[in-house]
Structures are given as structure tokens and as C-alpha cells.
Amino acid sequence: MAKSASTGRGRPLQFDPEQALQQAMLLFWAQGYEGTSTSQLMATMGLSKSSLYQAFGSKDALFNLCLDRYGEMTAGYMSDTLAQAKSPKQFLLDLVEATASYHSEDGPNGCLLVNSACELGAESPRAGPMLLKRRDKALAIMQQACRAMAENGELPKGREPDAVANQVFALICGLKVMERMSFTPQQRRDCLQMVERLLS
Amino acid sequence: MAKSASTGRGRPLQFDPEQALQQAMLLFWAQGYEGTSTSQLMATMGLSKSSLYQAFGSKDALFNLCLDRYGEMTAGYMSDTLAQAKSPKQFLLDLVEATASYHSEDGPNGCLLVNSACELGAESPRAGPMLLKRRDKALAIMQQACRAMAENGELPKGREPDAVANQVFALICGLKVMERMSFTPQQRRDCLQMVERLLS
DNA sequence: CCATTTATGGACCGACCGGTCCTTTTTTGA
DNA sequence: TCAAAAAAGGACCGGTCGGTCCATAAATGG
Numbered sequence: 001m002a003k004s005a006s007t008g009r010g011r012p013l014q015f016d017p018e019q020a021l022q023q024a025m026l027l028f029w030a031q032g033y034e035g036t037s038t039s040q041l042m043a044t045m046g047l048s049k050s051s052l053y054q055a056f057g058s059k060d061a062l063f064n065l066c067l068d069r070y071g072e073m074t075a076g077y078m079s080d081t082l083a084q085a086k087s088p089k090q091f092l093l094d095l096v097e098a099t100a101s102y103h104s105e106d107g108p109n110g111c112l113l114v115n116s117a118c119e120l121g122a123e124s125p126r127a128g129p130m131l132l133k134r135r136d137k138a139l140a141i142m143q144q145a146c147r148a149m150a151e152n153g154e155l156p157k158g159r160e161p162d163a164v165a166n167q168v169f170a171l172i173c174g175l176k177v178m179e180r181m182s183f184t185p186q187q188r189r190d191c192l193q194m195v196e197r198l199l200s
Numbered sequence: 201m202a203k204s205a206s207t208g209r210g211r212p213l214q215f216d217p218e219q220a221l222q223q224a225m226l227l228f229w230a231q232g233y234e235g236t237s238t239s240q241l242m243a244t245m246g247l248s249k250s251s252l253y254q255a256f257g258s259k260d261a262l263f264n265l266c267l268d269r270y271g272e273m274t275a276g277y278m279s280d281t282l283a284q285a286k287s288p289k290q291f292l293l294d295l296v297e298a299t300a301s302y303h304s305e306d307g308p309n310g311c312l313l314v315n316s317a318c319e320l321g322a323e324s325p326r327a328g329p330m331l332l333k334r335r336d337k338a339l340a341i342m343q344q345a346c347r348a349m350a351e352n353g354e355l356p357k358g359r360e361p362d363a364v365a366n367q368v369f370a371l372i373c374g375l376k377v378m379e380r381m382s383f384t385p386q387q388r389r390d391c392l393q394m395v396e397r398l399l400s
Numbered sequence: 401c402c403a404t405t406t407a408t409g410g411a412c413c414g415a416c417c418g419g420t421c422c423t424t425t426t427t428t429g430a
Numbered sequence: 431t432c433a434a435a436a437a438a439g440g441a442c443c444g445g446t447c448g449g450t451c452c453a454t455a456a457a458t459g460g
Contacts, residue, residue: 011426
């Protein structure tokens with residue numbers, strides 16, 4: 001599904017699947033899974049119901065595609081930033097700083113994965129497997145950074161790398177919840193000293 | 201609404217409003233607002249649709265009552281525990297420890313307020329005002345504890361009490377998200393050393 | 401015993417839900 | 431030019447949504 005057969009035999013798609021998926025993702029992000037209806041999706045994606053179902057299968061499948069896309073985007077960003085960062089420690093500091101300082105203008109608040117996990121739970125048959133997959137992927141990147149810190153000797157004694165990864169993960173989740181709760185960036189930035197203290 | 205007129209003139213209620221509200225709260229907690237239907241509410245609350253609407257007004261109103269009840273219960277528990285704790289610092293440590301170690305047997309995961317904020321957002325006309333009210337109440341208790349620490353001289357130098365309250369708040373929200381994401385209590389307990397380091 | 405008051409069960413409402421299906425349109429390769 | 435292929439529009443589906451209404455049941459005070 002969502003195949004882009006540019007040289008297909010029949011009538012070509014009259015919408016851009018990537019852009020449609022992006023719009024669907026933004027809508028789920030803002031409104032949640034249950035709070036988003038197929039007609040709303042049709043409207044923002046700019047296609048009819050039959051096209052939607054032909055291209056994406058079902059609301060569940062579309063939602064999972066959105067979760068996967070979101071997770072892949074953020075994980076990709078994190079991996080790239082980590083690879084280019086001058087040190088794993090600085091990467092973690094920058095990551096938390098960016099999370100705390102973020103403020104969306106007219107975009108959705110919080111994190112689609114956090115929101116979805118809270119709405120549906122990770123045991124939900126609808127999205128549970130995807131949520132766990134993306135949770136583990138995000139966690140793995142933080143573990144990668146923390147282990148690299150340990151190997152570089154940047155990690156203070158007595159800190160288990162994987163435990164530190166869990167701590168950073170918790171902090172970022174908390175910050176994303178606070179964003180959804182309308183805390184200001186200024187209030188959220190109070191949390192930066194927690195990770196600074198954690199890593200030094 | 202939900203008045204308990206024990207000496208009313210007419211036919212007495214055939215259900216316990218407190219218990220019905222508790223059951224509704226548990227259902228919203230487990231399934232979210234949009235994921236819970238009126239018929240499910242009728243079933244777990246043990247009353248008919250007309251009784252439900254007569255007693256509670258609407259699904260929105262019932263949900264707000266549940267949020268308020270949940271917030272009042274947790275805030276009351278926190279206030280009492282703080283008042284009786286041998287030190288504000290120990291209260292905060294115990295609070296985070298309990299949050300990290302909690303594991304529900306057959307009860308809902310996570311926090312109703314966190315889940316609802318993530319699902320609906322704090323700007324939602326449905327629940328936004330109540331979510332903000334309860335957010336501020338919970339935060340106020342943590343600020344109270346942090347300020348008491350500062351007055352007792354328990355707070356290390358360079359820590360602003362309200363900033364520390366925000367940090368503890370973020371950590372607890374993160375832990376509640378992780379609970380909803382099926383992290384184990386063992387993984388969540390990794391975060392304890394963060395608050396220990398923060399307060400000493 | 402009766403009028404009043406209140407709660408209850410259940411029928412009923414229009415709207416919308418997610419999803420299917422069929423017809424029409426637009427493209428391709430032969 | 432024409433048959434095959436694929437997408438789009440939109441009617442249509444049963445089910446369920448949140449919510450209302452009314453007749454009935456059960457309690458009260460007089």
C-alpha cells in the first residue's frame with residue numbers, strides 16, 4: 001500500500017502520498033487516534049474516501065504508518081545528530097535543551113508517540129507493537145550515546161550507561177507531556193540542570 | 201448534579217454515586233476519553249442511560265468530574281503525606297520512589313491526568329480548564345515541599361525551589377508515561393538516582 | 401390512601417462512524 | 431484506436447455514537 005508507481009499502467013495518483021501521509025500525521029498528532037475521523041483525514045489529506053482506503057488500507061493501518069513515519073523521522077534526526085556531534089555528552093545535552101525549548105507555532109504540541117502511548121497504552125492491539133518498536137528504537141539511540149560516553153570516559157563513575165539512557169528518556173517524555181500541558185519553554189528549561197547534573 | 205439526597209421526597213437512587221463515579225474514572229483512565237463510549241460507561245457504572253444523564257449531565261461533565269476526583273484524590277494523598285513526612289526532602293524522594301515502583305495489577309496504567317492531557321491537550325475546550333486546574337494544584341504541592349526544603353536549609357545552594365518543583369514534576373510525568381509504555385518498575389527505578397542527585 | 405416527587409428502563413432520535421462497492425475518468429501499452 | 435489497468439467520486443451500508451423523551455416504578459409527606 002502507498003506504493004508510488006510513477007510508471008504504472010493506469011491512471012496516476014492525483015495526490016502526493018508522502019504529503020498526504022504527512023498531513024495525516026499532523027492531524028493524529030494534534031487530535032489523537034480516536035479523536036480523528038476519516039472525514040477529517042480525507043479533508044486534510046486532500047483525497048476521497050475510496051482513494052484513502054485504496055492507498056492506505058484502513059484507519060488503523062494509516063495510523064501505524066504515521067507512527068512509523070514520525071518515529072523514523074525523529075530517530076533519523078537523532079542518529080544523524082549523534083553521529084555528527086562533537087561528543088555524545090554534548091549530543092544528549094543539546095537534545096534535552098532542544099526538547100525543553102521547543103515551542104510550536106500553529107503545529108501540534110508534544111510528541112505523537114508519547115501522546116499515542118498515553119491515549120491507547122502500549123498493550124493496545126491497535127498500535128501497541130508499533131509503539132513498542134519505536135520506543136525501543138528511540139531508547140537504543142540514547143543507549144548508544146550513553147555507552148559511547150562511557151567508552152570515552154565522559155561518564156562519571158558509578159553511572160550505568162543504560163540506566164542513564166532510561167533517565168534521559170524519562171526526562172524527555174516528561175518534557176513532552178509538559179509541552180502538551182501548556183507549560184512554557186521557560187518553565188521547561190528549568191529541567192536542563194537536571195541532565196547537566198546527571199552527566200557531570 | 202450527583203447530589204446525594206438521602207432524605208429526598210421521591211424514589212431513592214438505586215446506585216451509589218460515589219462508586220459509580222469511581223468506576224467511570226477507572227474506565228476513562230484505562231481507555232481515554234474518546235475511547236470510552238456511553239454504553240461502556242452505563243455497563244461499568246451499573247446504571248441506565250437516563251440515570252447516567254440525569255445524575256451527571258453529559259459525557260463531558262462526567263469526564264470532568266472524574267478528572268477532578270482523580271486530581272483531588274492524588275493531591276489529597278500528597279498533601280497528607282507531605283504534612284506527616286519527617287522532612288520535605290524525604291517526602292519527595294518517597295513520592296518519586298513510589299511512582300517508579302508502582303505496578304498495577306489489573307488496574308489502569310499511568311496517570312489519568314497525564315493520559316488525558318496527552319490525548320486532548322490542555323487547550324481542549326472539553327477538559328483543558330480542569331487539566332490546568334489539576335496541573336497547578338499538583339505543582340503547588342511540590343512547590344510547597346521544595347520551599348519547605350529551602351527554609352529548612354535542606355536544599356543545596358544554587359537551587360531555586362520552584363525550578364526544583366518543575367524538575368520533579370517532569371520526572372514524575374515521564375515515569376507515568378513510561379508506565380503506560382510498559383517499561384518495567386525495574387527500568388523506571390533507574391530514574392531514582394536522578395532525584396537523589398537533584399536534592400543532595 | 402393519595403398526590404407529589406424522583407429515579408428507572410427502554411424506545412427513540414439524527415448524526416456520524418469506519419468501511420465497501422460500483423461507476424466514471426484518466427492513463428497506459430499494444 | 432482500443433482494450434486493460436488503475437484511481438477517483440460518491441452513493442451506500444449497518445452499526446454505534448451522544449443525547450432526549452416518555453411511560454412506569456418506587457419512595458415521600460399529608
